[in-house]
Amino acid sequence: MDPVERMIHVVLLAGIAVSVALMAAGLALGLLKGGGIPRGVVPLAELPRAAWGLSPAAFLSLGLIVLIATPFVRVAGSLIAFAREGDRRYVVLTGVVLAVMCVSVLLGRI
């Protein structure tokens, strides 16, 4: 495997592991605090405070967010790999895909 690909591989595995750890923590907190698995994710703006307060919903939400972030990392990583290979066409194409993905994030905040 190309060194950039190897790095992407490690980052993605780490991302999945972090996501699972956060979700497991959220489930454990839910069990400890009673009330089972919460319904509804925590909005982005409220996450830091909720996580600090050990809210199960916050950890579950963070776990989901990290998981959702993995395809973004995957595409950004490929863009870097293409840039290193000097493949301009695919830097542009991958850049367009990444841009569309980011536009969708903006659409979510409107």
Add this chain to the structure above:
Amino acid sequence: MAVVIAILAVALIAGLFGSMLGVGGGVIMVPMLSLAFGVPIKTAIATSIVCVIATSSMAQTTFVSRGMTNIRLGMLLEVATSIGAVAGGVTAVLVDGRVLQYAFAVVLVYVVWQMNRGGGDVAPAETGVLEASYYDPAARREVRYGVRRTRLGFILSFGAGNVSGLLGVGGGAFKVPIMNLLMAVPLKATIATSNLMIGVTAATGAAIFYGRGYMDPYWAVPAALGILAGARIGPRLAMYLPARVLSIIFQVVLAGFAVMMVVQATGVRL
């Protein structure tokens, strides 16, 4: 608690078969959640989107490291598919969801018929376009291939993305036939590449669904965990089973999807 375990179990199977066939399991999860568990459709779709991302990211850790994913082909087609997926929100206002589901079912049946006629897998084409190769452990040889009909594949990918965005699926059920039957990509490379693409397509929808508050950890978290477990195993099956066998399983699963689409169209309002 029983519900959580049921979701985990179904998601594990969906993740296993999904990652083995290049689909995201959304076509199983959405009808199951909405029909069997009475989950509101937008929440079911949001959960399914998370499942598709989980399938993709986990399976790619195997597929890319084994050199089966054609990243360039995936990115090229994703330009069309991701724009189509975002545009899907616009189409949602214009088209009756049930018409779409019936149409989806018809297309799936057509695809099953075409794959059946193919008899196993396409012969690799030496086109010089987006050439790649991978090692097939089942056939015990290196397979080198090129891509055909890139422009038509690109256009159809926009449509696939559009439908995926509407139905909350990753679109693998379309992407696999587009790449394998139309563009002459061997089935295993198609599965791996489709699996990469569905994650990207789903990610474009995930942020929107999260921001609008449709995600519910009660469903999404057990589903994601189940999928991650299943998608660890699926790619290995895809590698070690003969392409012929994968093709047959894919046809059976697609036929099942078609039935589920019809059932959901008659049973649920979008």
